[in-house]
Amino acid sequence: MDKQNSRFRWSVFTSVLFTYLLMASQRTAPGLITDQVMRDFSVTASTIGLLTSIQFFVYTGLQIPMGILADRYGPNFFLIIGAFLTGAGTIIYSLGTNEFVLFIARILTGTGDATIWVNMVLILGQWFKVKEFVRLIGIAGMTGSLGFLLATVPFSAWIQLLGWRAAFFSAGILLCLCGILLYYVLIQKPKQIHFSESATVKDGLKREKMSVLLRRIFSSRQAWALFFCHFGVVGAYVGFIGSWAVPYGMGVYGMTRSAASQLIMVGLIGALIGAPLTSWISSRLGTIKRPYIVVHLTILLSWCTFLLFKGMPPFLMLYLLFFLIGFGYGASALTFAVVRQTFPIEEAGVVSGVANTGGFLSAVLLPSIMGMVLDHFQHASSSISNGYYYGFITPVIFSIIGLIGIMSIKEGSREKGYS
Template identity: 80%
Template sequence: MDKQNSRFRWVVFFSVLFTYLLMSSQRTAPGLITEQVMKDFDVTATTIGLLTSMQFFVYTSLQIPMGILADRFGPNFFLIIGAIVTGVGTIIYSLGTHEFVLFFARILTGIGDATIWVNLVLILGQWFKVKEFVRLIGFAGMTGSLGFLLATVPFSAWIDLLGWRAAFFSAGIALCLTGILLYIVLVKKPRQLFHNESVPVKDEIQPQNVRMLLKRIVSNRQAWALFFCHFGVVGVYVGFISSWAVPMG
């Protein structure tokens, strides 16, 4: 039995997507408590904007390095560590007593968040056949959007019930537990199920020159189309709901 024909691949799929759901929700969840943070820490709207953007600066700057590292060392380790780092950052955010602590927490969250998409794609590529992969990657992208929706009315209700500190603390604990789940699903269990499986030489990924890859991407029109789509549409949308799109009532 190999990975791409085993039923266990669906356990991997849903575990990874559940992680993506939680991690993507924490990209925009701080927007729900903008008013509370401004009041509790006596900060201005400028500080809130910088605090929100900090995670995305870190996330963006780590995408290329993360891709290189994942190709070299494999995606499992980075996704597991990323979930735990995001959880730790969220916990620190919930316990913060100074705005500098909040900045540090969001930097950690950005580092952890930077691991999710690249490694998710690589993991699905390892566990699913090409035809399945093409369909499932769409579901994976949709899961990220569901994470943004989770960080609206549902998480707002959770904040109303527990208070913002307890709500974020519980989210951080959930992410840390998800990291443990990923270790079991991606590392421990596969060692037991597929310990005799070997990777054919023809399927091994040969390392390529990073400079040449970047040159190909920069000269590709489709890459630029995707860039401007995310920069202009997704960037504005996520930036808005991360700071000011707060449920009222």
């Protein structure tokens, strides 16, 4: 039986996305208990900052290796292991007795988290045809944003009900159960139904040395175009929203912490809408590049607007800008639709890893660069709005890089490996 024509592919889709929803929630859920962790473990704010960033660094550093491993040995095994690692890390976090244990827990969680996106892209690529994939990758991107949303009010209520240790412990158990579910759905059940496998998918990379493969990928203009495309659209959103959005609202506009947090929520709403909508539009138009160029231009103009108004646009416009920037981040799932469309499926894991590395490398760089700019203006006794004004030059430059990336992409379906 052919995987791409079976009804069972929707069970695969649902199971994988539910696991992604839970894993994505654990990226940001520890931020809900920062004050409690500082109090319970007597740690400083800098320790909390390192604890928060270490998962991010592990995730970014493992994207290309994970793509290589997934292409060579198949994505199913690594996604299952990733669910168990994320679950184990979350459980250990809930049982931690000192900061060293917490660090180990977040490293485990980051390692498990690093498996999800690349392997999910490959699994969906195996079970769905190219046209279906373009539509569904937007839903997958939306699921990640829903995971971030789950880690706000719902998980906060769960913590308030059970206490933070019991809440994280239960989340870890649920993730381990997802690992068992994925084993049944991805490995056990397909064996019983006897789905046909493509010889190209199974054996393609075994006939080629890894050094040869990597040399070809890293010399590919298309792969680098995808790297820079994702660099421009992801980092500006994740890096700014995740680190400076709340301080910006409080420092420049005099908002309360609660009101400034609404800026993050507006961006998140934009991401929830942007992912499925842009995928649907691309599918209807039969092209990914043209609508994606519009998205990149919109993001660039949004960041330029901050510069136009000296870092302090009118209040209502501020919410619109955050929505548009979030919308663009949601549309970033189109990067992987291009990977699926233009690379053989046996190479899609490596290329997806390269593209995803670009996105999260910019997310690592932007907070640090903006922080140095703000520190400079603070030491110069300048106004905080001046600091943010010059700080916004960074996401503008990143967005220009992203626009160059998407304009450099060559669009066109390669049927080999996709049937």
